Amino acid sequence: MILSYYPGCTLKTKAKDLDRYGRKSAEALGITLEEIPDWQCCGGVYPIAKDEIATKLSSVRALAAAKAAGQDLVTLCSACHNVLKQVNNDMKTDEEIAGKANRYLGLSEEYHGETNVIHYLEMLRDKVGFDKIKELVKNPFTGKKIGAYYGCLLLRPGKVLKMDNPENPKIMEDFIRAIGGTPVIYPMRNECCGGYVTLEDKALANKRSGKVLENAKDMGADMLITACPLCLYNLNKNTDGYDVPVYYFTELLAEALGVKD
Amino acid sequence: MQKQDKQELILRISGVNARKCMRCGKCSATCPAYDEMEYHPHQFVYMVESGNIEPLLSSDSIYKCLTCFACVERCPRDVQPAKLIEAVRLAVIREQDKNHMKKGDLPELLDEDLPQQAIVSAFRKYTK
Numbered sequence: 304m305i306l307s308y309y310p311g312c313t314l315k316t317k318a319k320d321l322d323r324y325g326r327k328s329a330e331a332l333g334i335t336l337e338e339i340p341d342w343q344c345c346g347g348v349y350p351i352a353k354d355e356i357a358t359k360l361s362s363v364r365a366l367a368a369a370k371a372a373g374q375d376l377v378t379l380c381s382a383c384h385n386v387l388k389q390v391n392n393d394m395k396t397d398e399e400i401a402g403k404a405n406r407y408l409g410l411s412e413e414y415h416g417e418t419n420v421i422h423y424l425e426m427l428r429d430k431v432g433f434d435k436i437k438e439l440v441k442n443p444f445t446g447k448k449i450g451a452y453y454g455c456l457l458l459r460p461g462k463v464l465k466m467d468n469p470e471n472p473k474i475m476e477d478f479i480r481a482i483g484g485t486p487v488i489y490p491m492r493n494e495c496c497g498g499y500v501t502l503e504d505k506a507l508a509n510k511r512s513g514k515v516l517e518n519a520k521d522m523g524a525d526m527l528i529t530a531c532p533l534c535l536y537n538l539n540k541n542t543d544g545y546d547v548p549v550y551y552f553t554e555l556l557a558e559a560l561g562v563k564d
Numbered sequence: 565m566q567k568q569d570k571q572e573l574i575l576r577i578s579g580v581n582a583r584k585c586m587r588c589g590k591c592s593a594t595c596p597a598y599d600e601m602e603y604h605p606h607q608f609v610y611m612v613e614s615g616n617i618e619p620l621l622s623s624d625s626i627y628k629c630l631t632c633f634a635c636v637e638r639c640p641r642d643v644q645p646a647k648l649i650e651a652v653r654l655a656v657i658r659e660q661d662k663n664h665m666k667k668g669d670l671p672e673l674l675d676e677d678l679p680q681q682a683i684v685s686a687f688r689k690y691t692k
């Protein structure tokens with residue numbers, strides 16, 4: 304199976320592992336991720352305001368490229384996933400935004416949200432299947448207590464992203480079970496780590512990330528997994544004194560599938 | 565810009581209908597940046613609605629919102645306060661010389677592990 308893939312800028316630089324292990328694992332699962340040609344950075348945060356058009360165009364280009372290839376578009380970074388899905392929703396449901404964006408871009412065929420955007424985790428769940436992954440696991444994480452860290456951008460707004468129940472998600476816990484680990488459910492798993500505000504307010508990031516780590520530790524997690532480079536950064540750097548190792552979920556997947564080297 | 569025009573602009577570009585708010589405070593109760601904010605999400609809603617926007621325009625609260633969408637998800641009336649906070653912030657930084665962050669500020673904020681995502685996000689949030 305071939306799917307279009309939008310890696311995003313961070314996966315080309317600071318988060319190369321998230322990308323590399325994601326691609327290797329996908330190959331092992333029979334999926335080729337075909338990078339969209341000449342994609343541009345989505346900007347990291349969804350431009351919320353109704354009159355923001357220019358800032359949405361890089362996303363629309365990527366979405367239209369996947370449409371032209373006739374493929375679903377896979378994202379891996381939580382932030383890219385959030386931006387692309389929300390912009391796609393605008394193109395589908397907001398005529399004014401879609402009209403202006405189409406006029407700016409002058410694509411050979413107008414784009415109106417036709418592409419199906421899925422996060423890598425949704426690809427694992429819906430295209431491969433967690434049962435199938437379980438069968439292919441060579442090195443299970445038996446006995447490991449793993450906490451899923453969803454953060455904020457993977458799930459919300461739930462009505463637009465439609466990935467999982469935003470208040471009681473289970474896709475990452477099912478993933479943990481598939482690779483042989485034991486999921487640890489802790490209330491802070493879908494609360495924000497402090498995000499980009501870490502740039503100018505380290506105290507805030509420490510407080511938010513510290514609360515996540517404290518809660519995960521209290522509930523007995525040996526480690527956390529994330530899909531977001533910024534979550535990883537905040538949870539590693541702004542720990543408020545709590546130490547719980549944090550990994551990209553693709554790294555654990557590659558290890559479980561025996562393709563990590 | 566006149567005060568009333570600003571209120572109208574903020575409401576229009578946010579797409580928020582502030583009158584739907586029943587002032588339950590749930591948005592503020594769930595906001596992870598609550599302690600750092602001088603004005604809280606529910607206050608943004610009623611202050612914009614009542615036209616009391618000057619204090620919001622000059623408050624640092626507009627740079628504390630993490631855009632985590634918790635208030636959007638959890639508001640029982642689907643008011644989506646984060647969209648209003650975004651619009652107030654835009655009303656400020658779209659004015660000349662009102663960028664909250666300058667290129668020259670960056671070097672001392674960076675460290676070797678900081679992901680690009682944080683930088684591009686901050687620029688999108690703080691500058692025009």
Ligand code: SF4
Nearest residue numbers: 311312313347382383
């Ligand atoms: S979300 Fe982040 S990593 Fe992804 S393209 Fe946008 S800025 Fe780059």
Ligand code: SF4
Nearest residue numbers: 454455496498533534
């Ligand atoms: S980095 Fe923080 S802000 Fe971003 S998705 Fe992760 S939890 Fe949310």
Ligand code: SF4
Nearest residue numbers: 585586588589591639
């Ligand atoms: S949660 Fe919604 S209804 Fe309640 S105060 Fe906030 S905006 Fe108003």
Ligand code: SF4
Nearest residue numbers: 595629630632633635
């Ligand atoms: S989006 Fe902003 S205002 Fe809303 S809960 Fe998150 S940090 Fe608070």
